[in-house]
Amino acid sequence: MRFISHACALRKRGQTVMAAAEKPTKGKLLAALDDIEVLSRELIEMLALSRTQKLPQPGEDTEQILELLVQRDKEFQELMQTAVEQGKVHQEMQALEKEVEKRDSDIQQLQKQLKEAEHILATAVYQAKEKLKYIEKARKGSISSEELIKYAHRISASNAVCAPLNWVPGDPRRPYPTDLEMRSGILGNMSNMSTNGVNGHLPGDALAAGRLPDILTPQYPWQSADVSMGILPPHHGSDFGLEPPGHNKENEDDVEAMSTDSSSSSSDSD
Amino acid sequence: IISGAIYQEQARHRFQLELEFVQCLANPNYLNFLAQRGYLREKPFVNYLKYLLYWKEPEYAKFLKYPHCLHMLELLQYEHFRKELVNAQCTKFIDEQQILHWQHYSRKRTRLQQALVEQQQQHQPQAPSHGNTTSK
Numbered sequence: 001m002r003f004i005s006h007a008c009a010l011r012k013r014g015q016t017v018m019a020a021a022e023k024p025t026k027g028k029l030l031a032a033l034d035d036i037e038v039l040s041r042e043l044i045e046m047l048a049l050s051r052t053q054k055l056p057q058p059g060e061d062t063e064q065i066l067e068l069l070v071q072r073d074k075e076f077q078e079l080m081q082t083a084v085e086q087g088k089v090h091q092e093m094q095a096l097e098k099e100v101e102k103r104d105s106d107i108q109q110l111q112k113q114l115k116e117a118e119h120i121l122a123t124a125v126y127q128a129k130e131k132l133k134y135i136e137k138a139r140k141g142s143i144s145s146e147e148l149i150k151y152a153h154r155i156s157a158s159n160a161v162c163a164p165l166n167w168v169p170g171d172p173r174r175p176y177p178t179d180l181e182m183r184s185g186i187l188g189n190m191s192n193m194s195t196n197g198v199n200g201h202l203p204g205d206a207l208a209a210g211r212l213p214d215i216l217t218p219q220y221p222w223q224s225a226d227v228s229m230g231i232l233p234p235h236h237g238s239d240f241g242l243e244p245p246g247h248n249k250e251n252e253d254d255v256e257a258m259s260t261d262s263s264s265s266s267s268d269s270d
Numbered sequence: 271i272i273s274g275a276i277y278q279e280q281a282r283h284r285f286q287l288e289l290e291f292v293q294c295l296a297n298p299n300y301l302n303f304l305a306q307r308g309y310l311r312e313k314p315f316v317n318y319l320k321y322l323l324y325w326k327e328p329e330y331a332k333f334l335k336y337p338h339c340l341h342m343l344e345l346l347q348y349e350h351f352r353k354e355l356v357n358a359q360c361t362k363f364i365d366e367q368q369i370l371h372w373q374h375y376s377r378k379r380t381r382l383q384q385a386l387v388e389q390q391q392q393h394q395p396q397a398p399s400h401g402n403t404t405s406k
Contacts, residue, residue, distance in 0.1 A: 143328065160336050163373040165380070175372040176296030176336050185290045186283075217332050231333075232281040233288050234324050 025083050033074040039069045289333055292325050294337035295346065297362040305355035310346075317345050338368065 043065045155161045159173060172178060182188050294300050309315045324330055326340055334340070345351045354360045 019300070020389070066311060111295065134388045141328075143364060147332065149349065155337060161372070162375040163369075165376050167376065173370055175338050176298075176300075177290075177293050178297070179299075182290075182294055182300070185287050187294070231285065232278070233285045233330075234321075254393070 025079060025086055029076070029079045029083060032072055032079055035072045035078060036069065039065055039072060043069065288322065288325075291292045292322050292332060292343060293339045293375065295342045296336045298342075298361040298368065301342065301346075301355050301364075302358055302361035305352065305361075310352040310355060316352075323347075 043062070046062060046065070054059065064075060159167075163175075164171075167173065172180075226236075322343060324344065325334065331337070331340070352392055
């Protein structure tokens with residue numbers, strides 16, 4: 001009897017110590033069962049004892065035990081109810097969790113699809129932008145076919161990029177402006193040439209070439225632009241600080257050196 | 271302060287000068303001349319060559335009669351090329367290659383014409399025999 005009350009007191013103390021953590025129902029149930037077990041054992045022992053000894057025990061003990069027993073049984077029943085309810089709640093929780101999982105997977109699926117769609121659209125937009133860029137580039141560089149043909153004629157008819165069909169070594173014609181042409185241009189005439197030797201050389205050159213008319217009256221003069229079109233060179237300050245050669249005193253050296261070059265090129269026959 | 275009209279006139283004149291000069295660059299002998307006089311070593315001249323690159327733009331390029339000059343102009347941007355031009359052998363080589371390239375299309379055309387003539391000659395021997403059979 002004292003053992004039981006002692007055990008009950010200990011458990012109560014244990015419960016107060018664990019007040020912070022809620023004791024699981026299972027534990028409570030097992031504890032209640034233990035109590036009932038102990039109580040009923042006590043009761044049966046006492047009854048057994050009273051039968052063998054034929055001594056009338058004080059009725060209080062049996063009453064106490066019976067009371068405790070009934071109490072514990074009631075507790076047990078209550079706990080069982082709680083357990084059943086908890087079971088139901090647990091089941092609901094599980095069902096809800098399943099739902100949540102399903103929704104999660106749905107969302108992930110949608111996420112994947114969205115990502116794919118975004119990727120496809122991004123590619124499409126990028127390619128469209130590239131196309132537009134190229135269209136713009138082509139439009140910027142577009143030239144009328146007439147202009148192209150005009151220019152093609154300009155550079156070919158005068159044999160500037162394609163040699164004349166009857167060209168042989170010794171022919172003074174070249175894919176670049178020759179000394180003659182250079183001298184007869186604006187640059188060549190920049191300074192008044194007082195060097196008679198040069199002037200005397202000039203007809204000699206022309207005679208040697210034997211093509212005076214062709215060279216001096218080209219179809220498309222290489223030096224005079226269509227000034228009426230109003231195109232101007234890009235602006236520059238006097239950054240370079242040096243006028244292009246062919247001016248002033250340089251011109252005479254230029255001309256003399258050219259004459260040696262021209263004679264060497266015209267004597268370029270095999 | 272220069273008035274607008276005078277500036278325009280000067281600019282037009284400068285345009286023609288630069289048009290002439292840039293085309294002169296197509297002449298390897300002239301390049302050799304410039305190199306030997308030391309112009310290609312001077313920084314202002316090199317800056318000028320860089321400035322002349324505007325002739326590559328289509329609105330300016332259409333005035334060029336000798337387009338070889340643009341290639342020379344591009345090469346002239348490199349110091350190594352400018353240094354090499356002092357060498358007369360170098361410019362002679364350039365001149366030869368340039369002329370050979372210049373003859374390329376004419377040679378191709380003559381080859382095609384020759385091929386055409388040969389083809390026609392192959393067909394001709396058959397014609398008389400055909401005529402004989404029809405006369406019969």
